[in-house]
Structure formats: C-alpha cells, structure tokens
Amino acid sequence: PEDRSYKRSENFHLLFYLLCINVFQLERRNLQLHASTVIELTLTSADDRPEYATLQAVLFGPFLLAGLTTGDWDAKAGGAAVSEWITPVPASYNSQLVTLTQESGGSTLVLSLLSTAKATSLTMQPRPEGGGTDAAVHATFRLVPQGQGAPPMGERRHTTNGTAATATPASALIEPFDMPGMAITNNLTLSAEKGPSSLFNVVPGLDGAPGSVSLELAARPGCFLVTAGAKANVQGGCGGGTGFSPQAASFIRAEPLRRYHPISFAAKGARRGFLLEPLFTLRDEFYTVYFNFGA
Structure with a gap:
C-alpha cells in the first residue's frame, strides 16, 4: 500500500512476521555511538524477491528501529556506508527540546507542526495527555542555538508596542522533533537549508x-510568530500593525512532551530527515520499519 506507516496495533503482527521469516542480511557496518562503544547496524530485507530489493529495515543489535513518519519512507543513502546515512543522536540534545504553550480560555494550547506531502502548517492544538502519541511528537521541537557569543535569553530588550529594540538576539533554528536536520523557515515551510x-x-x-x-x-x-487561537494556523505578524497582540506573540517554554530515547538515530531521507528509535519503545505513534533505498 502507498501509506507504509503503522500504529501500535500492528506492532505485534509485524514482530511476529519478522520472527517467522528468514532475515537476509545485505550490509553491515560499524558505527561509533559513543567514544568508547562500538555498535553494529545492519540493513535487512524481509523479502528476497528482486522487486523488493530496495526496501530495507534497520537493526541495531537485536533492536528493530522504527522511523517516525506518516507515510514518507524514501531514504537518501546514495550508495554511502550505513554510518554516513544514519548517525546517533547525542544525549545532550535532550536539553534543547521544548514545547511552546499558551493559555486560552482556561485550557493549554501547544505549538504543533502538521506536515504532509502537500503542505506544512504550524497550528495551536490542545495539549495532549501523555507523551506516546503523534500529538506529543508534533508539539516537541529542538531549539538549535546559532552563532557565537549570543546573549542569554532574557537579555534582549523590547518595547511596549510589541516591536523589538535593537540588540544582538539569541538566534536558533526550530527543528521538528521527528525530522532531524530539517528547520522551520520564516515563511513557515520546512527546509534542510540552514540560511538566514x-x-x-x-x-x-x-x-x-x-x-x-x-x-x-x-x-x-x-515580525514574530503570532497565534490566532485553537487549531488556527500560526502566522507572521509585525509589531505595531493593526490588531497585533503581544499576548498572541508570546509563548511559555514548557517541558518537552517527548524526549529522545537513549537509542535514537537521525537518518537522511529524500525529502526529510527521520528519527529512528527501537520499535518496542513506541506506544501510539505512526512509524515505518522499512525504508525505500531506491528513491
């Protein structure tokens, strides 16, 4: 089928299937996860028919890795070694994760990224309960600091009409949790480019x-990210403009709804990055365990 993503209800069927077939090892490489620990990644295929030769799963020792996605499964290996296509996520990245919230009508809303093959949008969604859902994944971002010598947050001044005073800001890329290597642009699209x-x-x-x-x-x-209430798209709004609300342009930095598992990897895709985690750690997220290396 076209949509190769699964949810928890398929986990047991998939694991049973993988245990019942003869797994054919196609490639094996060493990958350095930590400075003192060498681990082994293996690309495997569950089907030796030629038409499925480009469909591969990734094993980390005994763990089957799943990529968080809702349909896209096209990898971008380009004939490179496994260690160049997939890299471990440092544990220190957890300190850069954040969920951005606002209070509205007595409820908490979270900034969420909704991305499909056709469009990408930032919206404010009701805060999900628990962390094992797609909603929690989409409401978690990594703020990646940029530049040297940026002042601490809170040092920059702003004026009462919502316009920023001139000072050196603390700049950051906003990276979706499940799309490592991608960044939200000022046009509110997704891009692998890391420009201004x-x-x-x-x-x-x-x-x-x-x-x-x-x-x-x-x-x-x-100009700032400005919200317009629950489930409405977030837009760019300029301070001092008609109807500009400082409250709508302000967020609380809350604890992230999702964190990286100790065994996490970032993989390159044809159109996006993938976050890979052991399949057994997922609860109710969409995922794929197969990647198309023939894209």
Missing part, C-alpha cells in the same frame, strides 16, 4: 510575563 531565512530570534516575551518568549523572524526584524 531559517533563523528565529528568541527574545523575552512581548507580553512581559516572566519566563515567556517570543520568536522573531530573523529575515523580518520586528
């Missing part, structure tokens, strides 16, 4: 609330 149009200046919240932050578009100084 993918930078956001993380500044103290324009609403003046303690601990809040606002996200200024680096390519459009004085």
Whole structure:
C-alpha cells in the first residue's frame, strides 16, 4: 500500500512476521555511538524477491528501529556506508527540546507542526495527555542555538508596542522533533537549508510575563510568530500593525512532551530527515520499519 506507516496495533503482527521469516542480511557496518562503544547496524530485507530489493529495515543489535513518519519512507543513502546515512543522536540534545504553550480560555494550547506531502502548517492544538502519541511528537521541537557569543535569553530588550529594540538576539533554528536536520523557515515551510531565512530570534516575551518568549523572524526584524487561537494556523505578524497582540506573540517554554530515547538515530531521507528509535519503545505513534533505498 502507498501509506507504509503503522500504529501500535500492528506492532505485534509485524514482530511476529519478522520472527517467522528468514532475515537476509545485505550490509553491515560499524558505527561509533559513543567514544568508547562500538555498535553494529545492519540493513535487512524481509523479502528476497528482486522487486523488493530496495526496501530495507534497520537493526541495531537485536533492536528493530522504527522511523517516525506518516507515510514518507524514501531514504537518501546514495550508495554511502550505513554510518554516513544514519548517525546517533547525542544525549545532550535532550536539553534543547521544548514545547511552546499558551493559555486560552482556561485550557493549554501547544505549538504543533502538521506536515504532509502537500503542505506544512504550524497550528495551536490542545495539549495532549501523555507523551506516546503523534500529538506529543508534533508539539516537541529542538531549539538549535546559532552563532557565537549570543546573549542569554532574557537579555534582549523590547518595547511596549510589541516591536523589538535593537540588540544582538539569541538566534536558533526550530527543528521538528521527528525530522532531524530539517528547520522551520520564516515563511513557515520546512527546509534542510540552514540560511538566514531559517533563523528565529528568541527574545523575552512581548507580553512581559516572566519566563515567556517570543520568536522573531530573523529575515523580518520586528515580525514574530503570532497565534490566532485553537487549531488556527500560526502566522507572521509585525509589531505595531493593526490588531497585533503581544499576548498572541508570546509563548511559555514548557517541558518537552517527548524526549529522545537513549537509542535514537537521525537518518537522511529524500525529502526529510527521520528519527529512528527501537520499535518496542513506541506506544501510539505512526512509524515505518522499512525504508525505500531506491528513491
């Protein structure tokens, strides 16, 4: 079928299937996970028919790795070694994860990325309960600091009309949790490019609330991510403009709804990056265990 993503209900059937077939090993490489630990990754195929030769699963020792995705499974190996296509996620990256929230009508909303093959949109969604869902994945981002000597968050000044005062900002890339190597651009699209149009200046919240932050578009100084309520698309709005609300441009940095598993890998895809984790750790997320290396 076209959609190769699964949910928890298929886990047991898939594992049973994999245990009952003869797994044919196609390639094996050594990969350095930590400085003192050498681990082995194996690409495997569950079907030796030629028409399925490009469909591969990834084993990390005894663990079958699953990529978080809702349909895309095209890999981008380009004939490179496994260690060049897939790399371990450092544990330190957990400290850069965040969920951005707002209070609205007595409920908590979270900034979420909804991405399909046709479109990408940032919206505010009701805060999900627990972390083992797609909603939790989509509401978790990695803020990747950029540049040297950026001041601590909270040092930058802002004016009461919602426009930022001139000062050196703390810049960051906003990377979706399940798409390592990708970044949200100032046009609110996804891109693997890391240019100025993918930078956001993380500044103290324009609403003046303690601990809040606002996200200024680096390519459009004085313009920020602005929300419009539950399930509405987030847009770019400029301070001082008609109807601009400092509260709508301010977020609370909450604990991330999702964190990297100790065994996590980032893999390159034809159109996006993939986050790979052991299949048994997933609860109710969409995933694929097969990748198409013939894309």
